[in-house]
Amino acid sequence: MSLYTPEKHWWKPMDREEMIWVTIAFIWCQLITFIMPFSHAYGKHNPPAVTSKASTAEYGAKVDKFIAENKTGEEAGVAVVEVKPEVKEIYIVGRSYQWEPVLKLQQGKEYILHLSSGDYEHGMSIQPMNMNIMALPGYDYHLRITPDQAGEYFIICNEFCGAGHHMMTGKIYVS
Amino acid sequence: MGGYVESAVWLAYGPMALVFFLSLVAAFYYKPKWVGDPSEFRVCSITGMKVHIPAGSLIKANLWMAFLFLALGGVMAFGVAFTRWPVVHLLPDTLFYRALTMHGLAMLVFWIVWFEVALMYFTITSIIGARLAAIRTAWIAFGLMLGGSLVVVLTVLTGNADIMFTSYPPLMAHQWYYWGILVFAVGAFFACAVYYVTMAVAFREKVITGSLPLGVYGMSAGVTITLLTLFHGAVFYFPTWLWSMGLFQNIDVVIYRLIFWAFGHSSQQINVCMMIACWYMVGTLSIGSKPLNEKLCRTAYVLYILFICIASEHHLLVDPAISPAHKAFNTGYFMHMAVLASMIHALAVPASYEIALRKKGYTQGLFEWLKKAPWSNPAFSASCLSIVGFGWVGGITGVTFGTEQLNIISHNTWRMTGHFHGTVVAGTSLAFMSMTYYMIPIALKKEIAFPSLAKIQPWLFGPGVILFAVTMMFIGGFGIPRRHWDITFSEAAFSFSFNPIVSVGFIICAIGWTMAIIGGLSFVVIAIGSLLNDKEVE
Numbered sequence: 027m028s029l030y031t032p033e034k035h036w037w038k039p040m041d042r043e044e045m046i047w048v049t050i051a052f053i054w055c056q057l058i059t060f061i062m063p064f065s066h067a068y069g070k071h072n073p074p075a076v077t078s079k080a081s082t083a084e085y086g087a088k089v090d091k092f093i094a095e096n097k098t099g100e101e102a103g104v105a106v107v108e109v110k111p112e113v114k115e116i117y118i119v120g121r122s123y124q125w126e127p128v129l130k131l132q133q134g135k136e137y138i139l140h141l142s143s144g145d146y147e148h149g150m151s152i153q154p155m156n157m158n159i160m161a162l163p164g165y166d167y168h169l170r171i172t173p174d175q176a177g178e179y180f181i182i183c184n185e186f187c188g189a190g191h192h193m194m195t196g197k198i199y200v201s
Numbered sequence: 202m203g204g205y206v207e208s209a210v211w212l213a214y215g216p217m218a219l220v221f222f223l224s225l226v227a228a229f230y231y232k233p234k235w236v237g238d239p240s241e242f243r244v245c246s247i248t249g250m251k252v253h254i255p256a257g258s259l260i261k262a263n264l265w266m267a268f269l270f271l272a273l274g275g276v277m278a279f280g281v282a283f284t285r286w287p288v289v290h291l292l293p294d295t296l297f298y299r300a301l302t303m304h305g306l307a308m309l310v311f312w313i314v315w316f317e318v319a320l321m322y323f324t325i326t327s328i329i330g331a332r333l334a335a336i337r338t339a340w341i342a343f344g345l346m347l348g349g350s351l352v353v354v355l356t357v358l359t360g361n362a363d364i365m366f367t368s369y370p371p372l373m374a375h376q377w378y379y380w381g382i383l384v385f386a387v388g389a390f391f392a393c394a395v396y397y398v399t400m401a402v403a404f405r406e407k408v409i410t411g412s413l414p415l416g417v418y419g420m421s422a423g424v425t426i427t428l429l430t431l432f433h434g435a436v437f438y439f440p441t442w443l444w445s446m447g448l449f450q451n452i453d454v455v456i457y458r459l460i461f462w463a464f465g466h467s468s469q470q471i472n473v474c475m476m477i478a479c480w481y482m483v484g485t486l487s488i489g490s491k492p493l494n495e496k497l498c499r500t501a502y503v504l505y506i507l508f509i510c511i512a513s514e515h516h517l518l519v520d521p522a523i524s525p526a527h528k529a530f531n532t533g534y535f536m537h538m539a540v541l542a543s544m545i546h547a548l549a550v551p552a553s554y555e556i557a558l559r560k561k562g563y564t565q566g567l568f569e570w571l572k573k574a575p576w577s578n579p580a581f582s583a584s585c586l587s588i589v590g591f592g593w594v595g596g597i598t599g600v601t602f603g604t605e606q607l608n609i610i611s612h613n614t615w616r617m618t619g620h621f622h623g624t625v626v627a628g629t630s631l632a633f634m635s636m637t638y639y640m641i642p643i644a645l646k647k648e649i650a651f652p653s654l655a656k657i658q659p660w661l662f663g664p665g666v667i668l669f670a671v672t673m674m675f676i677g678g679f680g681i682p683r684r685h686w687d688i689t690f691s692e693a694a695f696s697f698s699f700n701p702i703v704s705v706g707f708i709i710c711a712i713g714w715t716m717a718i719i720g721g722l723s724f725v726v727i728a729i730g731s732l733l734n735d736k737e738v739e
């Protein structure tokens with residue numbers, strides 16, 4: 027019993043039922059493991075692969091330049107940006123407590139969306155589709171995205187980033 | 202990318218492995234000054250086994266702390282949960298974040314670790330019947346853990362560490378916070394050392410001859426993982442502490458997260474090992490169950506030790522810097538060997554219960570054994586509910602959300618919070634409650650207080666937690682974020698409202714929260730009442 031010293035030779039073969047169960051479980055585990063690389067090869071919904079290092083100052087400067095060059099207006103005090111059709115690289119930054127800028131994207135076009143943080147760790151959570159990616163200071167995450175549905179998307183922050191965490195929002199328009 | 206992150210981690214492993222090895226060697230060369238005195242033992246009337254009496258006061262002290270922290274965490278749970286429900290929105294924002302930090306620490310760190318230390322001393326002295334070899338060190342461990350945890354509690358409650366239990370830099374707490382955690386961890390390390398030394402002495406004094414009983418084997422697997430875990434903890438808490446004092450400039454957030462979860466995830470594996478040990482032990486104590494195949498069960502524990510410590514990147518699946526291939530390899534290959542171990546226990550534990558009950562003569566049909574099981578024995582019912590909660594609610598969802606592609610739609614939402622309330626609350630906490638119902642009578646010779654309340658306690662706590670955990674996962678699927686004070690975004694630049702079905706989810710959650718909090722507090726009342734109980738077990 028589990029409280030008493032087992033008999034001397036406990037290294038015994040498994041019963042048939044145990045053998046069947048362990049085999050099924052093992053196959054199942056291999057299957058879930060296999061799904062991940064499989065989806066990378068054939069799926070459209072994978073965690074982004076490319077990262078570069080960029081200090082918060084460097085990244086902030088890049089975003090500010092991007093906003094200055096492409097700004098088309100403002101919404102609720104936040105810059106709205108729409109890029110020319112030939113521009114592929116776009117930027118977003120999480121700063122306590124705002125996602126900047128508001129992006130206007132074209133449906134069906136592929137973008138590289140650079141994501142990073144200007145200060146603390148933030149979690150970019152795009153709703154209502156519920157897509158969640160971390161924004162970490164010092165790291166520029168390159169998300170390869172193709173917006174496939176037109177509409178208004180809302181960004182919230184889902185990594186605790188300080189006292190105003192719940193006020194941190196942002197927006198993406200796809201048309 | 203990521204190359205230097207990995208080399209930094211491998212560099213950290215070298216010294217850790219060395220210290221680990223040295224501490225094992227030291228345990229075996231420890232020379233006991235005196236040999237056990239037979240008058241220090243009594244024979245337990247429940248198990249018929251030897252119990253070391255002086256260890257009782259240590260077990261009692263550690264249990265006291267565990268129960269007090271469970272109570273503190275429960276009070277915080279009330280504040281947190283009923284703030285999250287927008288209809289009630291109980292606490293203001295800063296208090297909410299403070300209460301959430303306290304809830305995470307009080308429960309996940311303090312209640313669980315204090316209980317585990319008590320459980321370690323219990324198995325070695327009351328199940329094996331060895332004498333606790335280094336009593337003075339065990340009290341030093343208690344003192345360090347007490348000092349450390351009080352410092353942490355005071356720092357958090359005074360608002361000097363509103364940073365959540367993960368303490369992700371650049372969020373910075375007051376230096377006392379890290380100091381408290383480090384001292385607590387050193388205390389826990391000493392407690393593990395006491396466990397190993399006691400075991401080494403027991404082997405040398407021939408108290409243990411032959412293999413360890415399965416329950417103790419599982420506990421030992423847990424303690425081994427604890428040592429590995431604590432070294433990971435030191436690797437990032439120490440520099441973070443220096444950083445909080447301004448002695449260190451930049452903390453790399455990716456390295457921090459990587460090592461934090463090497464620590465944080467293996468901590469969960471300690472909980473799993475010890476929880477399963479409780480399932481086996483409670484099965485034997487309540488219905489006389491026997492492990493099916495010792496080889497299989499023990500191999501499963503070895504799989505935990507070998508694979509889980511390395512496999513912690515499922516916390517980092519949507520982080521930059523670590524490549525998808527690395528993530529898939531780490532979470533897939535390593536993680537799922539540990540999942541295999543859980544699958545083995547998932548067969549072995551319920552099957553051993555069934556066989557034991559059938560042996561009692563409940564053999565009619567497929568389910569007579571289930572119907573006639575001792576459901577009014579709180580230890581047995583809590584164990585069964587814990588098996589269901591851990592396996593079906595926590596385990597399966599964890600494996601699912603831990604794949605790279607599905608993690609994108611669940612990371613940092615309430616899907617996660619629901620998942621780990623399945624594992625660590627419905628699973629581990631409930632298993633520990635179930636063990637308490639035997640630990641106090643066996644180790645301390647005290648009867649359980651309020652027996653009729655005890656009968657229903659698991660039925661409030663278990664189903665309550667399962668209800669809210671499942672519902673949290675359901676509404677997490679609509680994007681409800683974790684750790685968030687205001688999901689109506691009333692003060693934000695842009696406004697958004699979640700799918701209206703979420704408000705129904707919150708009502709169901711509230712029912713579950715209420716049941717769980719009442720069940721949890723009843724447990725605290727029963728447990729503390731039993732510690733104070735004068736009635737002895739005949």
Ligand code: HEM
Nearest residue numbers: 278282305308309365366626630683684685714717718721
């Ligand atoms: C007694 C019933 C309990 C209730 C009603 C409860 C409720 C909650 C709620 C509502 C949250 C989510 C807060 C949020 O995402 O904003 C939470 C978080 C958490 N709970 Fe519990 N809980 C209970 C017991 C426990 C226990 C026993 C443990 C651990 C052993 C635990 C560990 C945690 C942890 C680690 C978090 C995450 C904290 C964080 O995000 O920093 N809970 N709990």
Ligand SMILES: [Cu+2]
Nearest residue numbers: 148183187194
């Ligand atoms: Cu944020």
Ligand SMILES: [Cu+2]
Nearest residue numbers: 183185187191
């Ligand atoms: Cu935030």
